[in-house]
Amino acid sequence: GQQLNQSPQSMFIQEGEDVSMNCTSSSIFNTWLWYKQEPGEGPVLLIALYKAGELTSNGRLTAQFGITRKDSFLNISASIPSDVGIYFCAGQSYPGGGADGLTFGKGTHLIIQP
Amino acid sequence: GAVVSQHPSRVICKSGTSVKIECRSLDFQATTMFWYRQFPKQSLMLMATSNEGSKATYEQGVEKDKFLINHASLTLSTLTVTSAHPEDSSFYICSARDWSSGGAGTQYFGPGTRLLVL
Numbered sequence: 410g411q412q413l414n415q416s417p418q419s420m421f422i423q424e425g426e427d428v429s430m431n432c433t434s435s436s437i438f439n440t441w442l443w444y445k446q447e448p449g450e451g452p453v454l455l456i457a458l459y460k461a462g463e464l465t466s467n468g469r470l471t472a473q474f475g476i477t478r479k480d481s482f483l484n485i486s487a488s489i490p491s492d493v494g495i496y497f498c499a500g501q502s503y504p505g506g507g508a509d510g511l512t513f514g515k516g517t518h519l520i521i522q523p
Numbered sequence: 524g525a526v527v528s529q530h531p532s533r534v535i536c537k538s539g540t541s542v543k544i545e546c547r548s549l550d551f552q553a554t555t556m557f558w559y560r561q562f563p564k565q566s567l568m569l570m571a572t573s574n575e576g577s578k579a580t581y582e583q584g585v586e587k588d589k590f591l592i593n594h595a596s597l598t599l600s601t602l603t604v605t606s607a608h609p610e611d612s613s614f615y616i617c618s619a620r621d622w623s624s625g626g627a628g629t630q631y632f633g634p635g636t637r638l639l640v641l
Binding site: 444449512515516 | 527529557559565566567568569572582614616618629630631632633634635637
């Protein structure tokens, strides 16, 4: 099956620093999504990417859909304490009308040191 | 964004009993919902795709007779864990696909249900 490699696995940064994480896939996806999950809660959608090469921002967050359709990155600028959590990338194949679920990366645990 | 709810938020049951978890899309209709399972410190793993008005599609290795899925309406899917055992203890999360964004649609997740089987 499809696999997503998400890195880094964890990040320890200082408040105010920029953050960058990425996902690569062994196969092509037609949609890339980035979610944030806090303990005991479901994932919350941050950014959705639907076209290869697409660059989308949501406040301090920016994500890009790689040209090859096999990778995506998420950047967080000027991190603040509430950015703490686990960030997941997810890919969707959507083969022409299909209803596939998402394939998730293993997550990046973001920890912010005061 | 769209809102998805789950009920109950947590449940504790005895081994051998069955547990039903509900997933509802509150402000949109969802012909397709998905059920995921997440073990501690791990990622979400897709269990099955729930299709309104038809049978669910299960991922490889997921027992359809143990995890019964019913998608009775455009806003409700239920997952029943039958004859639960301690190894079924996990965080179960549903998602619903909102097609209004076009393309492949966008999946919105519920808050999850924590199941503990004693």
